[in-house]
Amino acid sequence: MPHEVRGVIARGKGAEVSVETVVVPDPGPGEALVRVQACGVCHTDLHYREGGINDEFPFLLGHEAAGVVEEVGPGVAEVEPGDFVILNWRAVCGQCRACLRGRPWYCFATHNAAQKMTLADGTELSPALGIGAFADKTLVAAGQCTKVDPAASPAAAGLLGCGVMAGLGAALNTAAVGRGDSVAVIGCGGVGCAAVAGARLAGAGTIIAVDLDDRKLEWARGFGATHTVNATGADPVAAIQGLTGGNGADVVIEAVGRPETYQQAFYARDLAGTVVLVGVPTPEMRLDLPLLDVFGRGGALKSSWYGDCLPSRDFPMLIDLYLRNRLDLDGFVTETIALDQVEEAFAKMHRGEVLRSVVVW
Ligand SMILES: [Zn+2]
Ligand SMILES: [Zn+2]
Numbered sequence: 001m002p003h004e005v006r007g008v009i010a011r012g013k014g015a016e017v018s019v020e021t022v023v024v025p026d027p028g029p030g031e032a033l034v035r036v037q038a039c040g041v042c043h044t045d046l047h048y049r050e051g052g053i054n055d056e057f058p059f060l061l062g063h064e065a066a067g068v069v070e071e072v073g074p075g076v077a078e079v080e081p082g083d084f085v086i087l088n089w090r091a092v093c094g095q096c097r098a099c100l101r102g103r104p105w106y107c108f109a110t111h112n113a114a115q116k117m118t119l120a121d122g123t124e125l126s127p128a129l130g131i132g133a134f135a136d137k138t139l140v141a142a143g144q145c146t147k148v149d150p151a152a153s154p155a156a157a158g159l160l161g162c163g164v165m166a167g168l169g170a171a172l173n174t175a176a177v178g179r180g181d182s183v184a185v186i187g188c189g190g191v192g193c194a195a196v197a198g199a200r201l202a203g204a205g206t207i208i209a210v211d212l213d214d215r216k217l218e219w220a221r222g223f224g225a226t227h228t229v230n231a232t233g234a235d236p237v238a239a240i241q242g243l244t245g246g247n248g249a250d251v252v253i254e255a256v257g258r259p260e261t262y263q264q265a266f267y268a269r270d271l272a273g274t275v276v277l278v279g280v281p282t283p284e285m286r287l288d289l290p291l292l293d294v295f296g297r298g299g300a301l302k303s304s305w306y307g308d309c310l311p312s313r314d315f316p317m318l319i320d321l322y323l324r325n326r327l328d329l330d331g332f333v334t335e336t337i338a339l340d341q342v343e344e345a346f347a348k349m350h351r352g353e354v355l356r357s358v359v360v361w
Contacts, residue, residue, distance in 0.1 A: 001026065003137050004021055005024055005135050006019050006136055007019070007021075007060050007125075007136075008134035009060060009119070010057065012057055012058075013049075013057070014051070017061060017342055017346075019339055019340050022060060023122075024138065025117070027071050027073035029074045029076075029114075030075055030111070031073040031115065031139055031141060032076060033070045033071040033139055034070065034087065034140060035067050035068050036136060036361060037065075037154035037158075037360070038065060038336075038358050038361065039063070039134055039359045040064035040159045040161075040332075040358045041064075041337075041342055041358070042063065042064050043163075045061040045128055046346050048061060049061070056126040058126070060127045060132035060135060061132070062131065062135065062138075062342075062359070063132070064162040064356075066087070066152075067084075067087070067138075069082065069083045069145060070137065083145070084148060084149075085145035086145075086161050087131050087146075087158075088145075088311035088315070089129040089131060089162070089306070090110050091110050091111040091112070091140075091142075091143030091311075092104040092143065092310070093110060093111060096109040110130075110143075111144070112130030112141050114141075131161075134359060136361070146311040149320065152319050152323060153330065153333075155336055156330045159332050162306070163190040163191050163356070164190060164191075164356075165315075166306055166309075167192060167194025167196075167253075167255065168194045168198040169198070169306065170195050170253050170278040170304040171195045171199045171201075171204075171251070171253060171276075172201065173309060174308045175251045177198070177250075179203035180205045181249075181250040181251055182205055182206040182244045182249040183195075183196075183207050183208070184209075184249040184251070184252045185210065185220070185225070185253045186211075186231075186236065187279055188209050188219060190356055191278055195253045195255055196225050197327060199224065201326065201327060207224055207227070208225065208226070208228070208229060208240055208243055208249065209227070209228045210264075211228075212230065214230060216352065219331075222328070231264075237267045241268065244270065248267070248270040249273065252268050252269045252275050252276070256279040257281040259286060259288070262287060266289060267293075269299065272297075272298040273297075275301050276302050276304050277301075277303045278303075278307070332356050334355045334356055335357050335358070336358050336359075337359055338360075341359070342359065345357035
Protein backbone atom coordinates (compact mmCIF):
# COMPACT_ATOMS: atom_id res chain seq x y z
CA MET A 1 0.00 0.00 0.00
CA PRO A 2 1.41 3.47 -0.88
CA HIS A 3 2.62 5.56 2.03
CA GLU A 4 1.39 9.11 2.65
CA VAL A 5 4.18 11.18 4.18
CA ARG A 6 5.20 14.83 4.56
CA GLY A 7 7.73 16.23 2.08
CA VAL A 8 9.34 19.58 1.22
CA ILE A 9 8.15 20.66 -2.23
CA ALA A 10 9.43 23.36 -4.58
CA ARG A 11 6.50 24.15 -6.88
CA GLY A 12 7.95 26.87 -9.08
CA LYS A 13 11.00 28.94 -9.84
CA GLY A 14 11.97 31.06 -6.84
CA ALA A 15 8.78 30.24 -4.89
CA GLU A 16 9.15 29.45 -1.20
CA VAL A 17 9.13 25.75 -0.45
CA SER A 18 6.26 24.16 1.45
CA VAL A 19 5.62 20.96 3.38
CA GLU A 20 3.01 18.91 1.55
CA THR A 21 1.63 15.39 1.44
CA VAL A 22 3.71 13.07 -0.70
CA VAL A 23 2.58 9.63 -1.84
CA VAL A 24 5.42 7.10 -1.84
CA PRO A 25 4.78 3.80 -3.67
CA ASP A 26 5.78 0.45 -2.24
CA PRO A 27 9.18 -0.56 -3.55
CA GLY A 28 9.19 -2.34 -6.90
CA PRO A 29 11.96 -4.51 -8.35
CA GLY A 30 15.37 -3.12 -7.43
CA GLU A 31 13.92 -0.39 -5.21
CA ALA A 32 14.08 0.38 -1.49
CA LEU A 33 11.81 2.40 0.78
CA VAL A 34 13.85 4.34 3.34
CA ARG A 35 12.63 5.99 6.56
CA VAL A 36 14.69 9.17 6.62
CA GLN A 37 16.36 10.07 9.95
CA ALA A 38 18.35 13.14 8.89
CA CYS A 39 18.84 15.22 5.74
CA GLY A 40 21.19 18.18 5.26
CA VAL A 41 20.27 21.39 3.44
CA CYS A 42 22.58 21.80 0.43
CA HIS A 43 23.13 24.60 -2.11
CA THR A 44 21.92 22.19 -4.77
CA ASP A 45 18.45 22.12 -3.16
CA LEU A 46 18.37 25.89 -3.44
CA HIS A 47 19.53 25.66 -7.08
CA TYR A 48 16.61 23.34 -7.82
CA ARG A 49 14.21 25.82 -6.23
CA GLU A 50 15.75 28.66 -8.28
CA GLY A 51 15.23 26.69 -11.49
CA GLY A 52 19.01 26.51 -11.94
CA ILE A 53 19.14 22.74 -12.54
CA ASN A 54 16.13 22.11 -14.77
CA ASP A 55 12.43 23.01 -15.15
CA GLU A 56 10.95 19.74 -13.98
CA PHE A 57 8.87 21.24 -11.16
CA PRO A 58 7.52 20.25 -8.70
CA PHE A 59 10.63 19.00 -6.96
CA LEU A 60 10.81 16.93 -3.81
CA LEU A 61 13.95 18.45 -2.30
CA GLY A 62 16.61 16.94 -0.01
CA HIS A 63 19.46 14.59 -0.87
CA GLU A 64 22.11 14.53 1.92
CA ALA A 65 20.44 11.88 3.97
CA ALA A 66 20.75 8.88 6.21
CA GLY A 67 18.00 6.57 7.40
CA VAL A 68 16.79 3.05 7.88
CA VAL A 69 15.64 0.72 5.13
CA GLU A 70 12.00 -0.09 5.78
CA GLU A 71 11.07 -2.31 2.81
CA VAL A 72 12.82 -3.61 -0.27
CA GLY A 73 11.36 -4.69 -3.61
CA PRO A 74 11.85 -8.00 -5.44
CA GLY A 75 15.40 -8.93 -6.35
CA VAL A 76 17.11 -6.61 -3.85
CA ALA A 77 20.05 -8.34 -2.21
CA GLU A 78 22.41 -5.50 -1.23
CA VAL A 79 20.31 -4.13 1.66
CA GLU A 80 17.50 -5.41 3.87
CA PRO A 81 14.90 -3.88 6.22
CA GLY A 82 16.56 -2.48 9.34
CA ASP A 83 19.86 -1.55 7.66
CA PHE A 84 21.21 1.92 8.52
CA VAL A 85 22.14 3.53 5.21
CA ILE A 86 23.50 6.71 3.67
CA LEU A 87 21.73 7.66 0.44
CA ASN A 88 23.86 8.39 -2.61
CA TRP A 89 23.30 9.67 -6.12
CA ARG A 90 25.80 7.33 -7.69
CA ALA A 91 24.17 3.88 -7.78
CA VAL A 92 26.53 2.47 -10.35
CA CYS A 93 25.17 0.43 -13.27
CA GLY A 94 28.07 -1.97 -13.80
CA GLN A 95 27.49 -1.94 -17.55
CA CYS A 96 28.28 1.50 -18.99
CA ARG A 97 31.60 2.23 -20.66
CA ALA A 98 33.05 3.74 -17.44
CA CYS A 99 31.98 0.78 -15.30
CA LEU A 100 33.25 -1.72 -17.88
CA ARG A 101 36.64 -0.01 -17.87
CA GLY A 102 36.88 -0.45 -14.10
CA ARG A 103 36.13 3.19 -13.28
CA PRO A 104 32.67 2.96 -11.69
CA TRP A 105 33.12 6.28 -9.84
CA TYR A 106 32.53 7.88 -13.25
CA CYS A 107 29.45 5.71 -13.99
CA PHE A 108 27.51 7.40 -16.80
CA ALA A 109 24.21 5.53 -16.25
CA THR A 110 23.50 5.61 -12.52
CA HIS A 111 20.26 4.14 -11.17
CA ASN A 112 17.28 5.83 -9.50
CA ALA A 113 13.89 4.44 -8.48
CA ALA A 114 11.79 3.55 -11.52
CA GLN A 115 8.48 4.47 -9.87
CA LYS A 116 7.54 8.09 -9.23
CA MET A 117 6.56 9.64 -5.92
CA THR A 118 3.60 12.01 -6.35
CA LEU A 119 1.60 14.76 -4.66
CA ALA A 120 -1.78 13.74 -3.23
CA ASP A 121 -3.47 14.76 -6.53
CA GLY A 122 -1.24 12.40 -8.51
CA THR A 123 1.19 15.03 -9.86
CA GLU A 124 4.54 13.33 -10.38
CA LEU A 125 7.46 14.71 -8.38
CA SER A 126 11.08 15.12 -9.46
CA PRO A 127 13.21 14.06 -6.49
CA ALA A 128 16.36 16.19 -6.05
CA LEU A 129 19.36 14.24 -7.41
CA GLY A 130 17.08 11.21 -7.68
CA ILE A 131 16.73 11.06 -3.88
CA GLY A 132 14.10 13.47 -2.45
CA ALA A 133 14.85 13.01 1.24
CA PHE A 134 13.20 16.02 2.87
CA ALA A 135 10.40 13.53 3.47
CA ASP A 136 9.47 11.11 6.23
CA LYS A 137 10.10 8.29 3.76
CA THR A 138 11.56 8.18 0.28
CA LEU A 139 11.83 5.67 -2.55
CA VAL A 140 15.22 5.07 -4.18
CA ALA A 141 17.06 2.44 -6.20
CA ALA A 142 18.52 -0.11 -3.78
CA GLY A 143 21.99 0.77 -5.07
CA GLN A 144 21.47 4.30 -3.74
CA CYS A 145 21.58 2.87 -0.21
CA THR A 146 25.02 2.30 1.28
CA LYS A 147 25.00 0.36 4.54
CA VAL A 148 27.24 1.83 7.24
CA ASP A 149 27.88 1.34 10.96
CA PRO A 150 24.65 2.34 12.80
CA ALA A 151 26.73 3.80 15.64
CA ALA A 152 27.15 6.93 13.51
CA SER A 153 24.93 9.94 14.12
CA PRO A 154 22.40 10.15 11.24
CA ALA A 155 22.85 13.94 10.96
CA ALA A 156 26.60 13.59 10.47
CA ALA A 157 26.45 10.45 8.34
CA GLY A 158 23.91 11.87 5.89
CA LEU A 159 26.25 14.69 4.95
CA LEU A 160 28.57 12.17 3.32
CA GLY A 161 25.79 11.73 0.75
CA CYS A 162 26.76 14.90 -1.12
CA GLY A 163 28.68 18.05 -0.19
CA VAL A 164 31.03 16.67 2.44
CA MET A 165 31.87 13.69 0.22
CA ALA A 166 32.49 16.07 -2.68
CA GLY A 167 35.07 18.00 -0.65
CA LEU A 168 36.70 15.01 1.02
CA GLY A 169 36.86 13.21 -2.32
CA ALA A 170 38.30 16.24 -4.13
CA ALA A 171 41.32 15.94 -1.81
CA LEU A 172 41.46 12.17 -1.30
CA ASN A 173 40.34 10.80 -4.68
CA THR A 174 40.69 13.47 -7.37
CA ALA A 175 43.82 15.25 -6.14
CA ALA A 176 45.17 12.15 -4.36
CA VAL A 177 46.87 14.42 -1.82
CA GLY A 178 50.00 12.74 -0.49
CA ARG A 179 51.77 12.86 2.87
CA GLY A 180 53.59 16.15 3.28
CA ASP A 181 51.94 17.84 0.29
CA SER A 182 51.08 21.50 0.52
CA VAL A 183 47.40 22.10 -0.20
CA ALA A 184 45.42 25.31 -0.63
CA VAL A 185 41.62 25.36 -0.60
CA ILE A 186 39.82 28.38 -2.09
CA GLY A 187 36.29 28.78 -0.70
CA CYS A 188 35.55 27.39 2.74
CA GLY A 189 31.87 26.54 2.86
CA GLY A 190 30.80 22.95 3.48
CA VAL A 191 32.62 21.55 0.44
CA GLY A 192 35.80 23.58 0.99
CA CYS A 193 35.97 22.73 4.71
CA ALA A 194 35.55 19.07 3.77
CA ALA A 195 38.45 19.43 1.33
CA VAL A 196 40.53 20.82 4.20
CA ALA A 197 39.51 17.84 6.36
CA GLY A 198 40.38 15.48 3.48
CA ALA A 199 43.81 17.07 3.07
CA ARG A 200 44.50 16.61 6.78
CA LEU A 201 43.31 12.99 6.63
CA ALA A 202 45.71 12.38 3.72
CA GLY A 203 48.64 13.72 5.75
CA ALA A 204 49.14 17.06 3.99
CA GLY A 205 51.76 19.32 5.55
CA THR A 206 50.77 22.92 4.96
CA ILE A 207 47.00 23.42 4.48
CA ILE A 208 46.01 26.95 3.47
CA ALA A 209 42.36 28.01 3.62
CA VAL A 210 41.25 31.01 1.54
CA ASP A 211 37.92 32.81 1.85
CA LEU A 212 36.43 36.30 2.12
CA ASP A 213 34.71 35.52 5.43
CA ASP A 214 36.63 35.21 8.70
CA ARG A 215 33.92 32.98 10.13
CA LYS A 216 34.49 30.43 7.38
CA LEU A 217 38.26 30.64 7.84
CA GLU A 218 37.74 29.86 11.53
CA TRP A 219 35.70 26.78 10.57
CA ALA A 220 38.48 25.72 8.18
CA ARG A 221 41.01 26.00 11.02
CA GLY A 222 38.85 23.64 13.03
CA PHE A 223 39.01 21.06 10.22
CA GLY A 224 42.80 21.26 9.94
CA ALA A 225 43.88 24.39 8.05
CA THR A 226 47.36 25.38 9.23
CA HIS A 227 47.12 28.86 7.68
CA THR A 228 44.26 31.11 6.60
CA VAL A 229 44.10 33.91 4.04
CA ASN A 230 41.29 36.44 3.95
CA ALA A 231 41.27 37.40 0.27
CA THR A 232 39.41 40.64 0.99
CA GLY A 233 42.64 42.32 1.96
CA ALA A 234 45.29 40.13 0.30
CA ASP A 235 46.15 38.68 -3.09
CA PRO A 236 45.53 34.98 -2.49
CA VAL A 237 48.08 33.91 -5.12
CA ALA A 238 50.88 35.90 -3.49
CA ALA A 239 49.75 34.79 -0.04
CA ILE A 240 49.77 31.09 -0.98
CA GLN A 241 53.17 31.46 -2.64
CA GLY A 242 54.45 33.23 0.47
CA LEU A 243 53.35 30.33 2.67
CA THR A 244 54.98 27.74 0.39
CA GLY A 245 58.53 29.00 0.01
CA GLY A 246 57.59 31.21 -2.92
CA ASN A 247 56.60 28.23 -5.07
CA GLY A 248 52.85 27.74 -4.75
CA ALA A 249 50.98 24.75 -3.37
CA ASP A 250 51.31 21.19 -4.68
CA VAL A 251 47.52 20.99 -4.82
CA VAL A 252 44.98 23.82 -5.05
CA ILE A 253 41.32 22.92 -4.64
CA GLU A 254 38.83 25.44 -6.05
CA ALA A 255 35.58 25.08 -4.11
CA VAL A 256 33.85 28.23 -5.36
CA GLY A 257 33.19 27.61 -9.07
CA ARG A 258 34.05 31.03 -10.54
CA PRO A 259 36.53 32.05 -13.26
CA GLU A 260 38.37 34.50 -10.96
CA THR A 261 38.93 31.93 -8.23
CA TYR A 262 39.85 29.27 -10.79
CA GLN A 263 42.54 31.61 -12.15
CA GLN A 264 43.81 32.14 -8.61
CA ALA A 265 43.96 28.37 -8.13
CA PHE A 266 45.75 27.98 -11.45
CA TYR A 267 48.49 30.48 -10.57
CA ALA A 268 48.73 29.63 -6.86
CA ARG A 269 49.88 26.10 -7.65
CA ASP A 270 53.52 25.05 -7.91
CA LEU A 271 54.95 24.01 -11.29
CA ALA A 272 53.62 20.56 -12.21
CA GLY A 273 51.08 20.87 -9.40
CA THR A 274 47.42 19.92 -9.47
CA VAL A 275 44.29 22.07 -9.63
CA VAL A 276 40.99 20.44 -8.70
CA LEU A 277 37.73 22.20 -9.54
CA VAL A 278 34.96 21.03 -7.21
CA GLY A 279 32.98 24.30 -7.08
CA VAL A 280 30.12 24.27 -9.58
CA PRO A 281 30.10 27.11 -12.15
CA THR A 282 27.02 28.52 -13.92
CA PRO A 283 26.45 28.19 -17.70
CA GLU A 284 27.44 31.73 -18.68
CA MET A 285 30.89 31.62 -17.02
CA ARG A 286 33.97 31.65 -19.28
CA LEU A 287 37.63 31.04 -18.51
CA ASP A 288 40.38 33.07 -20.17
CA LEU A 289 43.90 31.74 -19.63
CA PRO A 290 47.05 32.05 -21.78
CA LEU A 291 47.38 28.63 -23.37
CA LEU A 292 51.15 28.95 -23.04
CA ASP A 293 50.72 29.10 -19.26
CA VAL A 294 48.56 25.96 -19.34
CA PHE A 295 51.40 24.20 -21.15
CA GLY A 296 54.29 25.89 -19.40
CA ARG A 297 53.06 25.27 -15.85
CA GLY A 298 52.43 21.59 -16.55
CA GLY A 299 50.80 19.32 -14.00
CA ALA A 300 47.15 18.43 -13.90
CA LEU A 301 43.90 20.39 -14.19
CA LYS A 302 41.10 18.17 -12.95
CA SER A 303 37.41 18.38 -12.15
CA SER A 304 35.93 16.42 -9.28
CA TRP A 305 32.44 15.00 -9.73
CA TYR A 306 30.94 14.16 -6.32
CA GLY A 307 34.50 13.78 -5.07
CA ASP A 308 34.98 10.98 -7.62
CA CYS A 309 33.56 8.80 -4.88
CA LEU A 310 32.45 5.22 -5.03
CA PRO A 311 29.85 5.09 -2.24
CA SER A 312 30.26 1.37 -1.54
CA ARG A 313 34.01 1.88 -1.06
CA ASP A 314 34.15 5.34 0.51
CA PHE A 315 31.11 5.72 2.82
CA PRO A 316 31.81 2.78 5.18
CA MET A 317 35.52 3.67 5.30
CA LEU A 318 34.84 7.33 6.13
CA ILE A 319 32.21 6.41 8.74
CA ASP A 320 34.77 4.11 10.41
CA LEU A 321 37.30 6.97 10.50
CA TYR A 322 34.58 9.21 11.95
CA LEU A 323 33.77 6.68 14.68
CA ARG A 324 37.49 6.49 15.52
CA ASN A 325 37.59 10.30 15.91
CA ARG A 326 39.83 10.82 12.91
CA LEU A 327 37.24 12.68 10.82
CA ASP A 328 35.04 15.33 12.42
CA LEU A 329 31.76 14.91 10.57
CA ASP A 330 29.83 16.35 13.52
CA GLY A 331 31.69 19.62 12.94
CA PHE A 332 29.73 20.15 9.71
CA VAL A 333 26.39 20.11 11.52
CA THR A 334 25.92 23.76 12.52
CA GLU A 335 22.30 23.29 13.58
CA THR A 336 19.54 20.74 13.51
CA ILE A 337 16.10 21.86 12.37
CA ALA A 338 12.59 20.54 11.72
CA LEU A 339 11.16 19.65 8.30
CA ASP A 340 9.20 22.90 8.08
CA GLN A 341 12.33 25.06 8.57
CA VAL A 342 14.07 24.37 5.26
CA GLU A 343 13.14 27.76 3.80
CA GLU A 344 14.73 29.55 6.79
CA ALA A 345 17.78 27.33 6.41
CA PHE A 346 18.14 28.44 2.76
CA ALA A 347 18.32 32.04 3.96
CA LYS A 348 20.96 31.23 6.58
CA MET A 349 22.97 29.29 4.01
CA HIS A 350 22.71 32.18 1.57
CA ARG A 351 24.03 34.55 4.25
CA GLY A 352 26.92 32.19 4.98
CA GLU A 353 25.89 31.64 8.59
CA VAL A 354 25.94 27.85 8.56
CA LEU A 355 28.08 25.02 7.25
CA ARG A 356 25.06 22.76 7.25
CA SER A 357 21.58 22.95 8.68
CA VAL A 358 20.33 19.40 9.03
CA VAL A 359 16.69 18.33 9.26
CA VAL A 360 16.47 15.66 11.95
CA TRP A 361 13.47 13.44 12.60
ZN1 LIG B 1 28.03 2.51 -15.10
ZN1 LIG C 1 24.21 18.38 -2.05
